[in-house]
Amino acid sequence: MTDPILEVRDLEISFFSGKKRTPRTDGVRFSLYPGEILCLVGESGCGKSVTALSILGLLGDAGRITGGEILFDGQDLVRLPEKELDRVRGNEISMIFQDIMYSMNPVFRIGDQLTEGMRKHLHMARPEAEQRAVELLRKTGIREPEKAMRAYPHQLSGGMRQRAMIAMAVACRPRILIADEPTTALDATIQLQIMALLRRLRDEENTAVLLITHDIGVVAEMADRVVVMYAGQCVEDGTAESVLTAPRHPYTRALMRAVPTLNMDRSERLYSIPGQVPEDYHALSGCRFRDRCPNGQRCAGKPVWLDLGGGHRAYCAPDLADGRDQDG
Amino acid sequence: MQSNLRHIARRFLRHRAAAVCLVILTVLILAALLAPWISPYGPTKVTKDFSKGPSAEHLLGTDQSGRDVLSRLLYAMRTSLTVGLMATLISTAVGVLLGLLSGYFSGWVDRCIMAFTDMVMSFPYILLVLVAAAIFEPGMWSIILILGFVDWPGVARLVRGNVLSLRETNFFKADIAAGMPRRYILFSEILPNTIAPVLVYATSVFAISILDEAALSFLGMGVLPPTPSLGNMLNGAQSITILTSKPWLWVPAGSLIILLVVCINFVGDALRDALDPRNDR
Numbered sequence: 035m036t037d038p039i040l041e042v043r044d045l046e047i048s049f050f051s052g053k054k055r056t057p058r059t060d061g062v063r064f065s066l067y068p069g070e071i072l073c074l075v076g077e078s079g080c081g082k083s084v085t086a087l088s089i090l091g092l093l094g095d096a097g098r099i100t101g102g103e104i105l106f107d108g109q110d111l112v113r114l115p116e117k118e119l120d121r122v123r124g125n126e127i128s129m130i131f132q133d134i135m136y137s138m139n140p141v142f143r144i145g146d147q148l149t150e151g152m153r154k155h156l157h158m159a160r161p162e163a164e165q166r167a168v169e170l171l172r173k174t175g176i177r178e179p180e181k182a183m184r185a186y187p188h189q190l191s192g193g194m195r196q197r198a199m200i201a202m203a204v205a206c207r208p209r210i211l212i213a214d215e216p217t218t219a220l221d222a223t224i225q226l227q228i229m230a231l232l233r234r235l236r237d238e239e240n241t242a243v244l245l246i247t248h249d250i251g252v253v254a255e256m257a258d259r260v261v262v263m264y265a266g267q268c269v270e271d272g273t274a275e276s277v278l279t280a281p282r283h284p285y286t287r288a289l290m291r292a293v294p295t296l297n298m299d300r301s302e303r304l305y306s307i308p309g310q311v312p313e314d315y316h317a318l319s320g321c322r323f324r325d326r327c328p329n330g331q332r333c334a335g336k337p338v339w340l341d342l343g344g345g346h347r348a349y350c351a352p353d354l355a356d357g358r359d360q361d362g
Numbered sequence: 363m364q365s366n367l368r369h370i371a372r373r374f375l376r377h378r379a380a381a382v383c384l385v386i387l388t389v390l391i392l393a394a395l396l397a398p399w400i401s402p403y404g405p406t407k408v409t410k411d412f413s414k415g416p417s418a419e420h421l422l423g424t425d426q427s428g429r430d431v432l433s434r435l436l437y438a439m440r441t442s443l444t445v446g447l448m449a450t451l452i453s454t455a456v457g458v459l460l461g462l463l464s465g466y467f468s469g470w471v472d473r474c475i476m477a478f479t480d481m482v483m484s485f486p487y488i489l490l491v492l493v494a495a496a497i498f499e500p501g502m503w504s505i506i507l508i509l510g511f512v513d514w515p516g517v518a519r520l521v522r523g524n525v526l527s528l529r530e531t532n533f534f535k536a537d538i539a540a541g542m543p544r545r546y547i548l549f550s551e552i553l554p555n556t557i558a559p560v561l562v563y564a565t566s567v568f569a570i571s572i573l574d575e576a577a578l579s580f581l582g583m584g585v586l587p588p589t590p591s592l593g594n595m596l597n598g599a600q601s602i603t604i605l606t607s608k609p610w611l612w613v614p615a616g617s618l619i620i621l622l623v624v625c626i627n628f629v630g631d632a633l634r635d636a637l638d639p640r641n642d643r
Contacts, residue, residue: 090539095468123541136531141554151540186366202540 038065039107039242040089040127040210046101047081047088057316058084058097059266066210069240071233073253073274075289076263079311082246083132085263086214089244090129091119106210125155128203130196132215137199138187144171144198145183148205155206170201174231193224197231204235211235212244217252229256250293254278259345262286265315265322272346282340282348284327321351373636380632383625390622394439403430405437406588416610423610425598435614438590442572442622445506445585449571452510454564457517458553464518465525466548475518483515491574495583502591505584509571520563524556558637565630569623576619592619 045062048055059081066072074082087093089104089111104111106122114122131137138147148170149163158166164183171179174197187195196216203211213232217225233256236243245256253260257274262283270283281287291305298304309326312318321337324330335351342348375381393400402421403409412428414420422431464475491508498504528534537547572592578584579593580600587594592615598604599612 087535092535092538120541120543123539125541129536129539131532131536133532137533137536139533139537139551139555141557142551150542154543155541199536202536 036068038105039068040066040244041105042085042089042102043105044102045085045088045099045104047084047093047097048100049097051096055100057100057266059263060101060316061267062102062263063268064261064271066242066244068209068242069236070258071236071243071245071256073257073260074244074246074263075248075250075253075260077248077289077307077311080263081266082248082263083214086129086212086244086246089212090123090127091116092129124151124208125206126208127210127212128206128208129212129214130199130203130216132218138195138202140187142186143183144185144187144190148183148198148202151202152205167201167205170205171198174198174201175227176201192220193227196220196224196228200228200231200235204239204241207239208241210242210244212246214246215248216245218248225252232256250278250289262289265311267322268349269323270346270348270350272342273344276342276344276346280342280346282342282346283323283350284329285323286348288326288328370636373638374632377628377632377635380628383628384632386621387625387629390439390618390625391443393436394443397433397436397440401430401433401436403433405429405434405590407433413608413611415608422614423608425611431595431610431614434590434595435592435618438592438595438615439618439622441502441585441589441591442575442593442619445502445509445575445591446568446572448506449509449513449575450564450568452506453513453567453571454517454560456510457514458521458556458560460514461518461521461556462525462548462553465522465529466544466552472522476522479515479518482512485512488577491578492581492583495578500583500586502585502589505575505578509574513567513571517560517563517567520559521556524559525552528552528555559634562630562634562637565626565633569626569630572619572622572626592622 042065043063044060046057046060048057050056062081062085064072064074074085076082084093084097088097088099091111093099099112102112106127111119111122138144145164145167148167149158149160152158152163152166153160156163168179168183171182176182176194176197182190182194182198187198190198200216211232216232217228220228229252232243232245235241245252247253253274259272260274260277261271262269262277262285264285270277270281270286277286278290281290285307288305288307292307294304307326312322312325315322321327321333324333327333333351337349337351340348340350340352397405406429408428409420409424409430410428411420411424413426414424416423420430420432422435424430425434460475460479464472464479490512494508494511495504498508534547534552537551542551575584575591576593576596579591580596582594582597584593585591587597595615596612599616604611
């Protein structure tokens with residue numbers, strides 16, 4: 035395989051209130067390769083969005099990266115000054131957000147918002163940028179792109195707005211597109227279309243996509259590789275096929291059991307993982323999933339990274355009962 | 363944009379009173395602008411009649427120096443509207459700038475600006491104006507500067523609050539994620555989003571400035587005679603004989619102030635509803 039385009043190493047993000055420091059993530063690590071779709075999956079509050087925001091330095095006032103590095107092309111984005119980061123943002127790495135209502139400036143037309151990035155990063159003249167904007171909107175499946183160019187965000191439907199957002203995000207042909215739950219606010223049909231659009235983008239432009247989701251269905255549909263996060267840590271990663279067919283970490287297994295299927299018996303209750311993410315998980319030593327883990331009672335081991343072959347790894351206690359995990 | 367303006371106009375016209383007020387205001391502003399052409403006499407021209415009541419020659423009578431009250435009223439309106447407008451422009455500009463900076467740069471910049479704002483706000487308003495008027499040479503421009511300086515804190519707080527809430531929105535994050543320069547985000551993305559509330563607030567500042575000018579000039583600390591202003595035309599009403607026996611010297615000027623202020627406030631109210639798209643039914 036080629037070199038990764040983005041490499042996150044032992045990322046630690048902390049939030050501060052006053053003098054009190056609360057780590058939100060630690061030990062987040064994954065690599066993103068050109069032209070692949072990598073899904074970051076986990077339940078709400080596990081730190082996936084925060085990780086995504088931190089890549090572009092969008093944590094805001096309360097949060098800060100307190101450890102680790104984010105290597106883009108060998109360059110550490112964590113230590114890059116704002117000015118130089120601005121050259122990466124939008125140009126090399128761009129992002130689409132979950133909230134479609136306020137992701138665009140309500141007082142400007144779609145056309146103006148679409149072209150501003152191209153004019154800044156690609157130094158295009160207005161007519162040229164406008165032409166490309168129309169083309170982009172058409173590509174994303176908006177039927178009357180000229181009309182959409184003149185519309186204000188509130189005049190578009192949710193699906194249209196997310197398409198326009200994607201058009202905006204890919205306008206400068208970024209090498210990485212970060213999509214933070216891009217379809218959570220949309221209905222199932224639109225969701226499929228948006229996902230198909232993201233996949234087409236990857237196929238046509240060889241853009242690497244970091245897709246953040248809590249939906250295992252989306253992962254099965256989209257991902258080349260998967261990173262599973264729990265309580266601020268990565269707990270399992272590998273190719274989508276191997277993680278989905280042979281999940282090693284009990285949390286990944288539980289996530290997959292919690293997906294409803296059509297041929298399910300209605301009287302049967304959908305599985306849900308007992309308990310909640312522990313609130314002060316950063317203070318726990320050892321396995322953070324222990325209290326919710328089905329093997330929690332029996333398990334006494336400390337978690338370590340288990341190599342399961344083919345790039346598939348899990349952060350779990352070696353299974354002492356059958357002893358097969360470590361010696362393969 | 364065209365359709366947007368049409369929406370705004372339609373929502374505005376739903377307020378009948380405001381529509382009427384807008385017409386009155388337009389007429390008054392036109393009259394003030396056209397004063398040199400439509401006023402029967404010059405503002406300081408002394409005629410042979412002194413303190414005469416209204417007549418065919420002098421529709422609103424003459425004052426103690428024999429000047430035509432109607433002509434002076436027209437010119438006075440010019441002065442008052444100029445003072446109101448300029449003071450509003452200054453205070454809005456200062457307020458918007460400080461509000462933007464304060465909301466955008468949190469931390470010590472914000473704390474400093476807000477402390478300064480609170481300081482200006484907590485000063486007894488009229489006292490500050492009186493002291494300033496006493497120190498600086500009275501006149502139209504010092505009035506404008508004084509009023510411009512004391513009226514901005516409200517605007518600054520309004521804008522700051524707006525910026526703070528806009529900072530939490532995703533389009534702000536999206537702008538940063540798109541690598542837009544901070545100056546561009548602040549002035550080209552955030553500022554247009556605060557225009558509507560600022561515009562509405564500015565109308566009330568406009569009305570208040572006219573009132574304040576009148577008050578100061580009435581006390582003899584504002585626009586100085588012989589330049590007419592609505593306030594210094596009321597000055598004569600300080601004497602009891604004028605107040606009781608020569609109403610044409612103060613009733614028109616007083617009514618005009620009321621009319622201007624009421625109309626501006628009504629228009630401002632309607633503007634607030636008109637600029638809010640949620641009011642569209």
